[in-house]
Amino acid sequence: MNKKAIPYLLLLPTFIFYAVFWLTPVAAGMKEVFIDINGNFSLTENFKLMFQSELFGQSVLNTALFVAISVVLQYVLALTLAVLLSRKFKGAKTLMFISMIPMAVTPTAVAILWKTGLISDGWINSTLVTLHLIKEPISFLSADGFSALLLIILIDTWTVTPSVMIILVAGLQGMQKEFKEAAYSFGADKWRIFRDITLPMLKPSIVTSIILRLIAAIQVWAIAVMVLGYSKVPFLVERVAFYVDAVPGLETSRKLAFTLSFTTTVIVLIVSLIYLKVTKKSSAAGGKK
């Protein structure tokens, strides 16, 4: 066998699979984006439709706010927990295990878990009243605008923080202690060591986990729909699901769903590329830890 052909042979199943089951639907989807409702080719018609569609502006704004706030919040929390839990102390392993539980809870279950908490006679109000923190139950589920968005961010943070944390913990454990000790003997304080040694050495882990978070955060939708219902806190992909699931069958729904998912993908690609350019160390995003 020709030696040069081996890698291509090994990649052949992947090529065939993606050619048939990925490229074909993606191409079909792209074609839909550039053919308007009347069946004519048009570069802009469907995008006009999208811009004029209900809640589109709101969904872009919400998605942007969600990505910015949730990624920062989850990062601060995950980094704090990772630094604390990678210290050697009694019970650290148990605490690590507890902190990872939300990772294993299925999204649908996460939605039910928080929904049973957020209803006005749910367990959150119940706990707050029992602890005398509030007098009257708060109706969380009737929240709208920014507070509803904040609610979704908090639920997402509960679910997602452990998966960010675990990548950082892995990075921290792989770190060589000698550097820290050397810095100590030169009289550096803890904060300086954290800023000038720990963080830079943690960079590959941080880059990997941020890129995974960004990709996922831009595509947020399921939690919002399952907890609050469609159109309460519109997101880009929530709109796609809305047109596919809630108002299917209409020709405009089809066009909007395709155009929105095309737009989302382009945004995901651009954001990821910008992030990789900024951090430069693109090899870290190749999945090698």
Place this chain on the structure above:
Amino acid sequence: MNRLNLIQKTVMSLILSAMVITVVVPIIFFLSVSFSNDFEMNQFPKNLIPSTSVTVKVAPTEQGLYEIFYNNGEGYRSIITTANPIKLETFFNRQFAVTIPGEQLVEQFSKTKENGPMEFKLKKDMFYNFKQFFTIATKAKSALVNSILVSIYTIIISLTIGSLAGYAMARYNFKFKETINVTLLIVRMFPVVGISIPMAILLINFGLFDTLLGLAILYSIPNIALTAWITSSIFVGINKELEEASFIFGANSFHTFMKITLPLAFPALAASSMYAFLTAWNDTISALILTNQNQTLALVVYKAIGTSSSSIQYAAAGSLILIIPALVFTFIVRKYVNQMWGGVEV
């Protein structure tokens, strides 16, 4: 070094306790809801631990009926007056999750005719919500089987195709390697919701619409790329000499791959299979688009959530069934996955 003073220790314990409370309290309440009956669901404030029995007060009326009183925390309230065994059975079933036949209830209550009003402690069927979930969601049983099968198909497709690609990416230098790497990343970034609609048309053409294989193919799309990604990083680290030794003893490429490399790459395959499993097990929206009759369990639970918040305890029970296999699977492969992430001890 690294000694903490008292203030730092206090701050650390505070942060960690807050973390434990935030994780554990919702989980306990969620479990509690799955085992609660209708009255407990409407009770406010709620108990952290659901009761295992129901206490009612029964008083006979002059018409020969039984008036049932229930204390919901604010004193006894009359809730039903009847002597009809079927009515009693249905009522205790629906409201209290007590599954005692109506005749037996009447028999027990008849003592009150001689003794006057009495209290009865009735045993609650703790698995009532689970049974009810399978009764209400008629497709749940077959959906459970479907979910398991789709997950297995997804794992098989992703791992066989993806690990071959991962091996090629790790071991060989060839033209377009960088392009292929980027393409795999792009494939993973594509929102699956967006592919699902044209995918439905494609699957109809292949005769695979509303089949488990069709769903597994869709779930394999991101997971083949992910498997290639994960396995290639492990294959890079596997000792090449072992493979070369195998060649010397006359094994061909394929044989070496199957006998030497694949077993060594087991942690990577375990991790990949976990991600493949979770994709197939957790998805709702693609299953909604690509199936009609052959629904998966996640979709059935998703539909059970509905829009109203009444009877949410049945959906909670359903989602608990959904979590358990995911937990078991995650627990089994956790060991290997930890090796992947540089040996994080959990």
